[in-house]
Amino acid sequence: MTDTQQNSRIEGDDYVVSDAERAHFAEHGYVHLRGLLTEEEVATLEVDYDRFLRREIDVPGKDFCDMAGDYGREPGDYSIVNVMLPRRYHPSWQDNVYERRAASVARQLCGEGMTLDYDQLLAKQPYKEDAVFAWHQDMAYWPDTPDTRTATTWLAIDNSTVENGCMRFAPATNHESELRPHVAQFGDRGESHALGTDLRDDDVVVPVPILRGDVTVHNERVMHGSGGNTTDGFRRAYILAFRSEDTVKIERELGFTHSHNDDDEVLGAVGVEGQTR
Numbered sequence: 005m006t007d008t009q010q011n012s013r014i015e016g017d018d019y020v021v022s023d024a025e026r027a028h029f030a031e032h033g034y035v036h037l038r039g040l041l042t043e044e045e046v047a048t049l050e051v052d053y054d055r056f057l058r059r060e061i062d063v064p065g066k067d068f069c070d071m072a073g074d075y076g077r078e079p080g081d082y083s084i085v086n087v088m089l090p091r092r093y094h095p096s097w098q099d100n101v102y103e104r105r106a107a108s109v110a111r112q113l114c115g116e117g118m119t120l121d122y123d124q125l126l127a128k129q130p131y132k133e134d135a136v137f138a139w140h141q142d143m144a145y146w147p148d149t150p151d152t153r154t155a156t157t158w159l160a161i162d163n164s165t166v167e168n169g170c171m172r173f174a175p176a177t178n179h180e181s182e183l184r185p186h187v188a189q190f191g192d193r194g195e196s197h198a199l200g201t202d203l204r205d206d207d208v209v210v211p212v213p214i215l216r217g218d219v220t221v222h223n224e225r226v227m228h229g230s231g232g233n234t235t236d237g238f239r240r241a242y243i244l245a246f247r248s249e250d251t252v253k254i255e256r257e258l259g260f261t262h263s264h265n266d267d268d269e270v271l272g273a274v275g276v277e278g279q280t281r
């Protein structure tokens with residue numbers, strides 16, 4: 005029997021999300037889904053994932069960078085290796101099994117009319133205590149649009165643990181009426197991409213360790229971040245963000261593609277300090 009047959013929640017390109025999981029996503033702004041991909045499926049993706057890390061697949065300019073430092077760092081020193089838009093630079097990934105199954109999850113969590121907006125790899129190198137992903141709400145990075153529905157699936161390529169820097173969420177912060185004010189983390193936005201905002205005293209923090217092949221899915225407003233990697237292994241994640249077709253159309257008309265090589269003026273127009281929308 006194959007892994008796929010063993011996991012009764014996988015039906016070809018679909019993954020069956022339960023009512024309880026849908027309710028958790030709506031209420032808390034995130035949900036953990038077990039076994040979105042089989043071991044065999046993860047192992048296939050992992051081959052190309054590691055080619056990106058070894059720089060055997062060319063990723064131009066700032067789309068290969070460190071999310072825990074500025075653009076001036078040498079790649080060997082990166083704490084969180086960030087590859088933006090891998091499917092653009094490695095077209096054979098387009099329409100892979102993860103994209104297809106995650107699309108079915110996005111549909112079940114957010115409704116019809118969702119489409120893939122961007123993809124991203126985030127790999128924390130071993131023994132990098134500063135591989136900290138600052139607390140943030142994803143909307144702070146993005147232009148404002150009328151339909152903000154978002155399902156961002158975060159696939160664990162390695163078992164993701166508290167020790168290697170798993171995702172952490174502040175549940176229900178997605179219901180706040182205003183976005184929290186975010187500031188650039190390492191110089192201005194020409195020098196680094198990362199934005200962050202402080203936790204508040206009454207925020208509850210929930211670390212969400214997950215297994216290889218599992219995903220967490222989060223929405224556009226929940227506060228989240230992650231801690232450093234104190235282990236001798238990588239913490240590799242593969243992220244797909246699904247947003248409404250209308251939103252993606254507006255973003256592209258603005259020239260906003262989620263590439264860090266997007267025009268500075270376009271990038272400067274979002275993620276500004278003091279933002280509270």
Ligand SMILES: O=C(O)CCC(=O)C(=O)O
Nearest residue numbers: 126137142229230241243
């Ligand atoms: O991988 C991480 O630690 C953070 C990822 C994240 O913030 C995101 O996917 O929105």
